[in-house]
Every structure is written in structure tokens, then in C-alpha cells.
Amino acid sequence: MQLKVLVLAGDGIGPEVTEQAIRVLRTVAAHGDHAFTFEDGLIGGAAIDAAGTPFPPATREAALASDAVFLGAVGHNKFNALPPSERPEAGLLALRAALGGFANLRPAFAHPALADNSPLRPAVIEEVDILFVRELLGGLYFGQPREWNRATNEAWNTMRYTRAEIERVARVAFELAGKRRKKLTSVDKANVLEVSQLWRATVNEVAKDYPEITVEHEFVDACSMHLMNNPRRFDVILTENLFGDILSDEAGVITGSLGVLPSATIGGQVDLFEPVHGSAPDIAGQGIANPVGAILTAAMLLRHSAKLEAEALAVEQAVRTVLESGARTKDLARGQQGTILSTQEMGTRVNDALIDVLRGQAESARLTGVTR
Ligand code: NAD
Secondary structure, three states: EEEEEEEEEEEEOOOHHHHHHHHHHHHHHHOOOOEEEEEEEHHHHHHHHHHOOOOOOOHHHHHHOOEEEEEEEEOOHHHHOOHHHHHHHHHHHHHHHHHOEEEEEEEOOOHHHHHHHHOOOOOHOOEEEEEEEEEEOOOOOOOOOEEEEOOOOOOEEOOOOOOOHHHHHHHHHHHHHHOOOOOOEEEEEOOOOOHHHHHHHHHHHOOOOOOOEEEEEHHHHHHHHHHHHOOOOOOEEEEEEHHHHHHHHHHHHHHHHHHOOOOOEEEEEEEEOOOOOOOOOOOOOOOOOOHHHHHHHHHHHHOOOOOOHHHHHHHHHHHHHHHHHOOOOOHHEEEEEEOOOOHHHHHHHHHHHHHHHHHHHHHHHHHHOOOO
């Protein structure tokens, strides 16, 4: 298959972890004879330095002409004095708006090998595997009117959704639930907010098209509690923009390190893939960043843009194997004995494990006579 990927490595640890993610994509392409092409582009602080703006027109054009965009991270302390609209982070917001993705997918899972890294008890997080589907283009972040009226000392934002906006993201969530454990929890505040009542009614309408999916509704306050005391009860969590922002960060606690969390934003003109973490200026340039979040983001790209599910599973299996072998970057080591791996070394371990998994897949396909 052919896939044109725009690579926006960005700032800080962005280029370090992106290199390892692209490496596994190249391995998948070489193994399966896929024609993946990678073009580099500028965003964030790197773009300000080179082109005077965090989202140059050339980046916009290249992004819209690609099949998928892979982003490392943006942000650099040297731009902190600039107004928000000129800072590196503005480049990322402009990119997201240009691509138009409305469904932000954030997995939150417990790697058994990292159980001790979570502040939650191992018995609570065991086998947790949640997929957040967060609406990304509506709600309080974009609703009008919004204002800070300095004369009257009042400020307001508007949580506004149309039925169409709710329906399109709900369909993404139902489709994904159908490929998982077939349970969808829709999170709202329908006991107080009219917008949540519309949300709930729309989700119930869409649910009629997916009779195989078990649907439950939870208030956001209850959900935030259940995420900490019984996260295993969730499969897919569908929610609006602000609730999703808060709840998915809360669920990040389950994994125990920001460095291993992937994300994807789909539904727009071009899908966007980025690890959850930022540019980590405190460790940038030292070669110690954890590339696993970026590598698992590459797996999401294989799943959602390339439609190569077996290869996505192969990357995830490779990461599991490497973590189970005890390999640790500094953020995961927690005073453990043993060698602490650099970004590059961790990437090499995962890439080597991936080659083994892909060879195993090819061998079992040969034995069963299945060709893909
Ligand atoms: P951050 O995610 O960059 O870092 C938070 C902490 O986690 C730091 O201690 C960092 O060292 C650690 N960390 C993050 N990723 C890691 C990894 N892969 N391996 C090991 N440790 C890792 O968040 P922050 O410090 O709040 O923000 C730093 C900059 O990044 C800011 O400019 C912020 O605006 C930007 N940011 C960008 C994005 C993005 O590009 N998507 C997301 C969040 C923050």
C-alpha cells in the first residue's frame, strides 16, 4: 500500500522520539513491501526560527497534501515571552484546525510490566484498556459567545453542540467499540446541562444503529471517580471536549508515565498522530526521552490511516515484549537496578522485537496458506 506521511518533528524531544517512530514505520514498510514516503516539515519553535511563524504556509500545504501527519512535540522556553498567538503551541492549534479532525483518540492502558510505575494499586489497574474518544472541535473551547468583559468584571464561555457534531463523533466511537469489547460509556452532565441532554439523546439515537454495543451513560463526576477505583469497567469512553481533556489526563495516571501515551485525531481531511507528551525541555537534547509513546503513536497511524491492523498489533506486541524484558528508559526506571537505555537504544530494542514479530506473522501466514 502507498502512504504519504508528513513528519513534523518539532521542538525539544520531538525530533528524538520521532526518529524512533519513523524507524518502526520504515521497518513495517520494508517488511510488507509498502510504499511509505516521509516528507519533513517545520512546525512550532523550529518553524519560528527558520520561517518566522509557528505554522508556515508550506507546512499547511504539505499537511493537506499528505495521507497522514506525524507530529513529535512543540514548545520551547525561549519563546515563553511571546504572546500566545505567536508561540510554538499556536502552530499546533493551527495545524489541528487546518486538518479538521474532530475525534481525538487516546488509549489509556496498563502495561503489566509497568504496574509498579502507577500510583494506583496493581490490582486496580490490572488489564485496564480504555479508549477515550474526545470530541475536539466543539464545546466550551469554541462555542460562541465567549468574552472577558473587563468593564463589568464578568467572563463567559459557551458549551454549545449541534446534533450533527455529536452524531459524527458518536459514530466514530461506536465503530471503534465494535472492534473492541463492544461497550461504550458516554460521559456527560445531563442532570444539570441542557447541552448534555442533547448529547445523551443523540447518543441514544445513534445507538439504535449499533445493537451489538452495550451503552451506558455516566455523569462526568462519577466517571472521574470510577476511573480511579474501578477503571476496568470501561472500554470506550465517549465524551465532549472539556470533559475528555480532563478525564483522559486523569486516566494517564494508570499508565504511570507520560512518555508511553499515544494519540490520534481522526475524522478530518487528514489524520494527525502525536504522542501525548510535550517537548520536555528539561530533558531535551540528552538522548534520554522515552520513545515508546511516539512508537505506539506510529502503531495508531498504521491502524487508522494505513489500515494495517496486523502491523499495528505487531508494533504494540514489540513494545510489550521489550517492556517485559525489563528494558527501561530513565522515566520508567524508578530506582530499579539494571541498565537505563537511551532513546536510541530503546528504539533499537523495539525495532528488533518488531522484526521478530513481523517474521513470526509471515511464517504463520505461510504455514496456514493465508496471504495478505
Ligand atoms: P511535557 O509533556 O513536555 O513534560 C512533562 C514532564 O514529563 C517533564 O518532566 C518531561 O521531562 C516528562 N516527559 C514528557 N515526555 C517524556 C518522554 N517521552 N520521556 C521521558 N519523560 C518525558 O509537558 P510540559 O513540561 O508541561 O510542557 C513542555 C512544553 O511542551 C511546553 O512548551 C508545552 O506547551 C509543550 N507541550 C506540547 C504538547 C504537544 O506538542 N502536543 C503537549 C503538551 C505540552
